[in-house]
Amino acid sequence: MPADLFTVQASTRALLTDLGLSPGDVLRRAGLAQDLFARTPVQLTAEEYFSLWRAVEAEADDPELPLTVARVLSPEVFDPLLFAALCSPDLRAAARRIAAYKKLIGPMAVQVTEASGRLTLVLAWPPSVTPPPLLAVTELVFWVVLARVATRAQVSPLRITTPEPPPDARPYLDFLGAAVERGPQQSITFSSYDADRPFLTADPRMWDFFEPELRRRMSELESGATATERVRAALLELLPAGSAAMEAVARSLTVSTRTLQRQLKGEGTTFQTVLNDTRETLARHYLAHSQLTVREISFLLGYEDPNSFYRAFHTWTGLTPAQLG
DSSP: OOTTEEEEOTTHHHHHHHTTOOHHHHHHHHTOOTTGGGSSSEEEEHHHHHHHHHHHHHHHTOTTHHHHHHHHOOGGGOOHHHHHHHTSSSHHHHHHHHHHHGGGSSSOEEEEEEETTEEEEEEEOOTTSOOOHHHHHHHHHHHHHHHHHHHOSOOOOSEEEESSOOSOOHHHHHHHSSOEEEOSSOEEEEEHHHHTSOOTTOOHHHHHHHHHHHHHHHHHHHHTOOHHHHHHHHHHHHGGGTOOOHHHHHHHTTSOHHHHHHHHHHTTOOHHHHHHHHHHHHHHHHHHHOOOOHHHHHHHTTOSSHHHHHHHHHHHHSSOHHHHO
16 A cells, blocks of 8 residues: 555444434545445545545534544444554553554554653644644544543543644543643643553453554555655654654664665665755644744754754745744
């Protein structure tokens, strides 16, 4: 499968029906083929994927759509990857499994970090397109649903952030047990206690059954990707955590730095060039399509000091961030 296509869950049609929406009306509004859900597999570009979700938002006309999705979501409409996550021993393991294979089911990466007794999940999207705000919140709410379904406990996150919080925060606070706050990135944080709660759905044998197929699908996805594309994808996951080192990228791609350098050289580029291009693309995107401050943008690009971002941006564009923004 080409690297720029993503497989939409076959159960999406059932989910739309559960939401009281007409799949045909949603596809028509999104400008997608009416027979889309009859195909196997359903594959969309990132822009088509986001168009589908913008159409869902428009057809639903529901400012609390993420919570509505959460209430109707059930394992019966889970993709094999998400169902396999239920087989994990706990939320920490489920998060790492989904992070490893998330690109199989949508144009988004998940970065998992642990610090100060907390488990934090950060979402990263393709830099060339902007996800619908309610889709981003839905992705965050999903983690709470997963934890509650698997543990049969009323798990609540410690913190949820997104650049565009819902206008009315009260329903989200009531459902999640935590407010959805404005922040430079889409993230959700759980306590280590909740991250370690045993999944009552844990089943190592089922995971052993699912994993080979997930590895095969992942291999097919990445077989058409160039080293440059894979480095760029890795950077999208690593930069928000402040990691821009070649060693970190090579480690995430399971290759040595020497091999990575050789592959990039064979494509007529270098790691530093890909890093600079990725940062510039992200910077232009954030300045044009978000209300993030320059300090917040510099953080998301992996700079410890905003002044370093200012200098780099001027080198790339001959302008200051304020002039472009």
